[in-house]
Amino acid sequence: MVISTQNLTFNFDKQTVVKSLNLQVPEGAIYGFLGPNGAGKTTTIKLLLNLLAIQEGSISVFGKDLLSNRIEILAQIGSLIEQPAIYAHMTGRENLINRAMLLQVRRSKVDEMLELVHLTGAANKKAGQYSLGMKQRLGIALALLSDPKLLMLDEPTNGLDPNGIIEIRELLVKLVQEHGKTVFVSSHLLAEVQKMATHVGIINKGELLFQGSIKELDTISKPTIQIEVTDSVDAANLLKTNKYMVNDVDDHFIYLQYTNKEDMGDINALLVKNGHTVFSLVKHQKDLEEFFLSITQNA
Amino acid sequence: MKGFILSLRSEYYKSRKTGGFWSPIILPIILCALIGYNFYVEAARWKEMPSMLLWMRFSGIILGIMGTLLLPILIVFISYSINSVEHKADTWKSIFSLPIPKASIYLAKIVYAILLILLCLLLFCIFTIGLGNLMSHFKPELRFTDYSFSSYLISVYFKLFLSSMGILSIQFLLSLLFRDFLKPMGIGFAATITGVIAVTQQWSWNYLFPYSHPLLAMQSLAGPHKPNILGIMILPEVQIFTREVWVSLIIAAVVFTAGFVIVQKRSVK
Numbered sequence: 206m207v208i209s210t211q212n213l214t215f216n217f218d219k220q221t222v223v224k225s226l227n228l229q230v231p232e233g234a235i236y237g238f239l240g241p242n243g244a245g246k247t248t249t250i251k252l253l254l255n256l257l258a259i260q261e262g263s264i265s266v267f268g269k270d271l272l273s274n275r276i277e278i279l280a281q282i283g284s285l286i287e288q289p290a291i292y293a294h295m296t297g298r299e300n301l302i303n304r305a306m307l308l309q310v311r312r313s314k315v316d317e318m319l320e321l322v323h324l325t326g327a328a329n330k331k332a333g334q335y336s337l338g339m340k341q342r343l344g345i346a347l348a349l350l351s352d353p354k355l356l357m358l359d360e361p362t363n364g365l366d367p368n369g370i371i372e373i374r375e376l377l378v379k380l381v382q383e384h385g386k387t388v389f390v391s392s393h394l395l396a397e398v399q400k401m402a403t404h405v406g407i408i409n410k411g412e413l414l415f416q417g418s419i420k421e422l423d424t425i426s427k428p429t430i431q432i433e434v435t436d437s438v439d440a441a442n443l444l445k446t447n448k449y450m451v452n453d454v455d456d457h458f459i460y461l462q463y464t465n466k467e468d469m470g471d472i473n474a475l476l477v478k479n480g481h482t483v484f485s486l487v488k489h490q491k492d493l494e495e496f497f498l499s500i501t502q503n504a
Numbered sequence: 505m506k507g508f509i510l511s512l513r514s515e516y517y518k519s520r521k522t523g524g525f526w527s528p529i530i531l532p533i534i535l536c537a538l539i540g541y542n543f544y545v546e547a548a549r550w551k552e553m554p555s556m557l558l559w560m561r562f563s564g565i566i567l568g569i570m571g572t573l574l575l576p577i578l579i580v581f582i583s584y585s586i587n588s589v590e591h592k593a594d595t596w597k598s599i600f601s602l603p604i605p606k607a608s609i610y611l612a613k614i615v616y617a618i619l620l621i622l623l624c625l626l627l628f629c630i631f632t633i634g635l636g637n638l639m640s641h642f643k644p645e646l647r648f649t650d651y652s653f654s655s656y657l658i659s660v661y662f663k664l665f666l667s668s669m670g671i672l673s674i675q676f677l678l679s680l681l682f683r684d685f686l687k688p689m690g691i692g693f694a695a696t697i698t699g700v701i702a703v704t705q706q707w708s709w710n711y712l713f714p715y716s717h718p719l720l721a722m723q724s725l726a727g728p729h730k731p732n733i734l735g736i737m738i739l740p741e742v743q744i745f746t747r748e749v750w751v752s753l754i755i756a757a758v759v760f761t762a763g764f765v766i767v768q769k770r771s772v773k
Contacts, residue, residue: 254601256772280603290598292589294521303517307510307602347598 206268207232207355207387208253213262215248215411222248224411225262230389230404235381237398237419238391240408246391247287249408250359253389254284266355283353285361289344293333297324297343300332301350308351318346321376337364345373349380356380358390362397374401395426396490407496426496428463430472433484440481447475463488507604511612515586519616524585528624531578536631539565540639547643555650556739562648563632563657570628571664571722572700576671576715580692582620583675584685586613591683597772610767614760617676621668625661632657659742663749667721670714670752671695673759680763711748714755720748 208230215223223245230236240246251257253264255275264271266278291300301315319325322342327335332343341364348356356377362370378401380386392398398405405422407415415422429452434440441454444461449472453460461472469486476483519525543550543562550558590596599609636648671692678688699715701707703723710716 251597251772254597256597256600258769258771276603276605279601282601284598284601286597286601288594290593290595292518292593292595295518299517303514306517307514307599307604309510 206230207234207266208236208389209265209268210253211263211265213249213252213259213264215245215252215257215260217248222411223252226408226411226413227416228406228413229416230387232387233381233385234404235377235388235390235402236404236406237402238389238406238408239393239395239398240391241393244393244408245411246393246408247359248411250284250286250357250389250391253357254279254282254286256286280351281354282357283348283351283355284357284359285341285344285348286357286359288363289340289347291332291335291340291343291347293331295332296329297332297335297339298328300343301346304347304350310351314350314352318350321349322346323372338366338369341365342369342373345376354386356386356388356390358388360391360393362392370397377401395496399423399490426490429489430461430463430469431485431487431489432459432461432472432476433457433486434459434476435482435484440476443475443479443481444472460489505608507608508612508615511604511609512616515612515616518589519586522585522589524582524589525620527581527585528578528620529627531574532624532627532631535566535569535574536628536635539569540631540635543635544639544643544646547639547646551645553647555647556653558646558648559636559651559653559657560739562636563653563660566628566632567660567664567722571718573696575664575668575718576692576696576699578624579621579668579671580675580689580696582617583672583679584688586617587676587679588683588685600772606767607764610764614676614763617672618669621672622665625665629654629657629661656739656742659744663721663742663744663746664718666744666749667717667752670717670755670759673756673763674714677759677763677766680767711751714752717748717752721746 206229208228210226210228213223213226213228214221226245226249228249238246238249248257252259253266253271255271259272266274267281269278271278292303295303298315298319301318302312304310305312305315316325316328319328322345324339324342324346327339332340335343341361345358345361348358358377362373365373374397377388377390381388381403390398390402399419399422402419404418405415406413415425432440437454437457437459441451441459444459445451449468450462451459452462463469466488469488473483473486516525539562543565550561553561590599600606633654636646636653639646640648674695675688675692678691682688695713695715699710699713699717700719702710702713702716703719711720
């Protein structure tokens with residue numbers, strides 16, 4: 206395991222923010238650390254980076270105890286925590302040069318990173334004048350500068366436009382698949398994590414509710430199909446007689462369990478063939494809130 | 505050691521475009537230029553003055569302004585500037601997650617602040633000597649060149665430097681702890697004024713109050729100038745390690761150590 210925590214607990218004053226957390230992040234994984242705002246994601250990342258002192262439990266990274274191997278471990282981690290930490294009075298390039306100086310990274314790497322995050326054109330502009338998305342991209346470049354084995358990114362797609370989100374997602378997948386990195390990425394968006402993660406941990410109110418591979422998550426999260434048809438009750442009966450599991454039906458919609466996309470096509474064909482007009486046929490993924498509910502109800 | 509040097513270089517790199525770096529350079533240029541110009545324009549007033557007294561007069565004006573008010577305020581500003589760079593950019597979390605010991609980062613910031621104060625006082629010294637000699641060149645009736653004043657002036661500025669370490673340590677710690685401008689600046693201003701009052705009113709405990717130390721250090725220099733056996737006026741030897749200088753150094757050692765312990769133990773929120 207690249208990251209392993211044992212009963213990690215952290216309190217702010219009297220409030221327990223992280224409760225007996227047992228994270229297991231395998232090597233070469235994109236580990237999506239999911240949870241709503243205030244769930245304890247950032248606190249966990251700060252604990253993993255030794256920015257917060259461990260109160261209870263232990264952390265090992267790359268198989269070594271964090272406290273007794275702090276410098277050696279941090280040398281292999283690149284991180285982006287909350288909003289990017291950028292010196293506004295310096296240009297984007299100067300921010301990277303400063304970090305390269307501290308990490309003893311060659312200067313040419315600065316230009317490579319600027320290119321990678323598409324900031325070459327704005328490299329000599331003061332970072333204070335950057336948009337939120339540009340700052341986020343510069344933050345990612347800073348995290349990648351030392352070519353770390355492990356990347357810890359706290360909500361890296363915050364403030365990015367859809368193109369930017371796709372680029373970051375593709376970059377993270379590429380880093381893992383082609384360069385053998387391990388990525389620990391926090392988010393409050395289930396769909397976002399599902400698109401790139403190989404492993405998922407879900408935290409709520411400081412407690413880890415779920416941890417496992419993305420396949421295990423898909424099994425639990427059980428997406429549904431929502432169909433809008435002319436006569437929903439009649440259409441639902443038709444589907445039932447054809448051995449489809451109908452979860453619910455109302456005046457306008459039918460809700461079924463999602464199995465695979467081929468089934469969705471078959472359902473559409475069946476309805477149309479039997480004289481129903483299908484207005485919409487949508488795969489509905491549970492959002493994080495619904496998913497939490499289903500996990501806690503199942504627990 | 506490597507982490508310390510890397511951090512020190514980074515401090516320079518980060519600050520080289522800020523007021524924190526330029527103020528200790530611009531302040532001696534402006535102050536010395538203004539006082540030098542005025543001295544030069546009123547050269548007729550000083551032409552009968554013996555060389556040593558001429559130096560005392562010229563450097564005394566600069567030292568008086570520096571020691572009483574400007575030096576403490578400059579220290580307040582430099583300490584604030586070095587730490588506010590991180591507060592403003594919210595970069596404490598990123599520099600403390602680098603593979604560099606926290607102690608090296610903290611020490612580099614302190615040493616950089618000390619170097620800036622040292623640079624400022626060194627420039628004051630250089631500009632004072634340089635301007636004195638320059639004035640003699642253009643107005644020979646100002647007999648600055650008749651007396652070698654540099655070693656005395658260097659000793660005086662060194663004493664001023666040491667006496668300012670207590671203030672630096674306190675202001676550095678305040679700027680480290682508080683991210684807003686008002687707390688360290690407000691406390692610094694109020695303490696500086698109290699320090700001036702404590703010295704001018706000759707309060708008995710003033711040597712224990714760090715914000716009084718630069719002024720006390722200056723006062724301790726104002727001893728009588730006696731003629732030597734040849735009847736030539738000579739300057740008294742500068743007693744660098746006087747009571748207030750020792751107190752300043754002890755306060756600095758204690759407060760800098762306290763800051764180090766805080767940095768080691770404190771969480772980055």
